Amino acid sequence: MKNHDQELLLNIENLHIHFVLKKETVKALNGVDIKVARGKTIGLVGETGAGKTTTALAIMNMIQKPQGRIIDGKITLDGIDILSKNRMEIESIRGNLVSMIFQDPMSSLNPVLNVGEQIAEGLVLHKHMDRKEALVEAGELLEKIGIPRSRACDYPHQFSGGMRQRVLIAMGLACNPKLLIADEPTTALDVTIQAQVLQLMRELKANFNTTIFMITHDFGIVAEMCDEVYVMYAGTVIERGTLTDIFDHTRHPYTEGLFNSLPDIEHRNRELIPIHGRTVDPTNLPAGCPFWPRCNYICDKCRQDMPPEILVSDTHGVKCWLYENTSENPLMRRDYVAEENND
Amino acid sequence: MAEVKRVNKRAFLREHRKDGKALEMVRIFSSNYLAMIGLVIFLIILIAVIFANVIADYNSIAIATHPADRLLPPSAEHWFGTDDLGRDVFARVLHGSRISLRISVGAGFLGLFIAGTIGSVAGFYGGVVDNILMRVIDVLACVPCIVLAIAMVAAFGASEFNLILAIAVSTTVGLSRTVRTAVMSVRNMEYVEAARAIGQSTWKIIPRHILINCIAPIIVHLTIIIACNILTTAELSFLGLGISAPTPEWGCMIAMARTNMRSYPYLVIAPGVAIFLSAISFNLIGDGLRDALDPKLKR
Amino acid sequence: MTDHNTILQVRNLKKYFKVGAGLLHAVDDVSFSIERGTTLGIVGESGCGKSTLGRTILRLVEPTSGDIIFEGKNITHVNRRAMKQLRKEMQLIFQDPFSSLNPRISISCAIDEALVLTGRYKDADERFAKILDLMGSVGLDERLANAYPHELDGGCRQRVGIARALAMEPKFIVCDEPVSALDVSIQAQILNILRQLKKDHNLTYIFITHDLSVVNYISDAIAVMYLGRVIEMAKTEELFANPLHPYTNALLSALPIPSIHNRKERILIRGEITSPINPKPCCRFAQRCDYCTQECLEKEPPLVDLGNGHMVACNRVGK
16 A cells, blocks of 8 residues: 555545635536556546646645635645645745646746746756756756757747747756646647647656646547546546546546547548537536536436446546446447447 | 518517616626715715705805805804805805816816727727827827916916816827727727628727727726816816816815915815815726626626 | 639639738738538648638738639629628638627627628518527527627637628638637537538538648548648548648648557658748748758749649659
8 A cells, every 4th residue: 555655646635626706606626536656647638617727726736815715635746735735835846846837838938038047947946056057957958848058048039839838848847846737738839839849748758757747628639648547527537547448448428428529530421429518617517417417328316416436447437327337338439339330 | 482480579588688788787886885985975976066056055155255254163054164255165165066077077078089089090090090190199198287288278268168178188198098999909809800791881890899899998097087187177276277266166275275274274174175085986986887897797 | 714613713812911021921822712512621820821811712801912703703803882792692700709709799689780781681570580590500599699798608609600600691601710719529519510501501611720630520622721822732531641742741640639549650840830921932841841852942832733633832742
């Protein structure tokens, strides 16, 4: 048991976070459990409002108080209980033990400081280098991400979107953190640039031996980058498993719906089968399983009780009443059905 | 030919009615207690303006001098005391509100008209037109507001209309820039392009899609401008450039009472507080309106 | 020249914008034609001029030179009044469902505005029946008629945008990234609606997007744009099976596939898109191309038809 804990870098248990506004309460997270083993890349997938970014901010202990309230739950990062730390302690953890890359490379850099200085800032703060050393180190980091050292004195506006995202990655990796959270790092980029950035992240992961916590809405990126996948809906993880579990043995109706909604590049005539209805409103969650209003497999129980996580294999957990008594997979994923028909 | 389908629009909308936009705005506005304080002060001032003559007669109390009663301290009979000519200060403050509000609101709307025209033309057409108009505004901006007003009053004489005109022109600088920025930010929105794509004509696009979305910042700025105008009116009168002597004007009253300020501070305090309250009420209302007029704000 | 089946033909269309540093070649010598009832996908990365192309075709942006021939009629220089009539035939669906609706106008009023302009309806009640009809056809609940845009989510707003375009009963619609701001489950709903409407009303689409898997699903033919130029154009199956231009190749291989099988070898292209301001007279992709030769730096390759409608602009091809 002790050994198992050693392997775990991040352990999120039963995390509930609500944002209490004047007139309403946004139930952002409603029981999130995520375990991240060292050296792995984890993909957190979900649509807008599923609570992906809130989860990431919680790991950084950056939930906006006083509206953001941690109702319940525990986050353990490298043996440290994140949520119980005070501001001083958490500031030494941020950037040092864990760092984050944001979605928008345009607004995440300070326009009046040159990039070398911005990378060096973290080094001065956490590695206690003096400014000169830090600037040299920053230059080296830039080389590693494929930007010539000479550009360290340039300002953010002189870089293109892809380059800025590289700079942000360099800043994230500056202090060699154990965990790197990437919140939709390539969403704002073009595909060819996205491919470059993903390639870079793969290389850096190998070099720095960083654990990556990748937030995305794109199953394509997950398939390419990740070892394990967590699918979120309405502030809870509704399915988790290895790549094979999720991609080839999809269990949750929502995950199935996502796959059925994606155009299949190999079979362009395959109809899209969208999930009907609209995404859930976190201020007004339905009773029971949050997905039931959009689900094609509902039973009475779904409307009343939230299903617990049911393990369908050692690595594959799913929150759905379909698997309460059986391990049979009743889902009809478009491509599976099509393949069967071909045979 | 197939029969044309019809649905009674009014009946349908009535059936599916939710709270109207206006009602929602009122609700947002009334939940902002600072704005409500502003509104209450404003209403009190408004009552003063309307009923000034009923409460205290203009000619016999506010204007006529009573040498016997000069410089009396506040009492039940003279709430704010009397001034050096024996006039009731309360009555004068009361009647002063009429002039103050008339000039500042009048100048505010006149300024809005001038600035609205300049700003929306400059913002909508852009390019050369924008450049020329904005340079004219830049020139005006180089002269301090109050100096500009003083110069105009000095040049055209100190009538009430000239005062309004002078203050209006001096407010044009800021207001026309506000209008221009608002128009420019809306002009490039996709819904304006969408309206063009369905073939809507320009003269319908401007009010329907552009101006209506500029109204919030403009109204907010207008209330602030009016608050400023109250101060400017007082300043000008204080300097002797606005309303002349016997007419009860707040700035004028302070100027007159200046000599006796040490011994009879209430002579300055009463009109001073009146200026302060009326200016702040407009500011607070402006703040509340900004929130209430934002269509994206949820109930 | 144009046969009856061609709804739109674009010939040597150019749109240059004056900017501080010179001329920005947003659309540079683009020619193509679309058959009635088909969808042409236009693919490219940000800044390649695909949105400008769509707007220039609709004359929301005035072209610098070239011809736009719609239903056999050259509309490049028709006056404002004639254009107003033409607007009924050709419509635009926008990318951003948040800025494409006026926040102070309710859903029914927004659609009504378009219906009034068609001049086909006698009074408000007739139009209102049509509004409800349109809302139904894009899957909007009629209770939303009174709602304002901020009360709706992205998917519903995009439906309103589609309903507004449909209100004009157009024959031809330019869809400018209509699904790229939406979540996948909603994206699929909108794509299916667009497909269904096309079938029901025999519409012709130009579908502008940066997402290859979407364009693959919805288009009959695809034009790939790079820095204002069409560099490759072919039927969809042909383009995906046999991409010839190095850029198309790179684009296809850069696309992350949501499957853990058949992983492909990636072709990474170096560098980033170069500036569209005063481009040199050479192949615009030359700086990033692995096959770049002296010829590429000296001569701009023309778009050559290789037969069966596959056109490509690359010096390498055809040798």
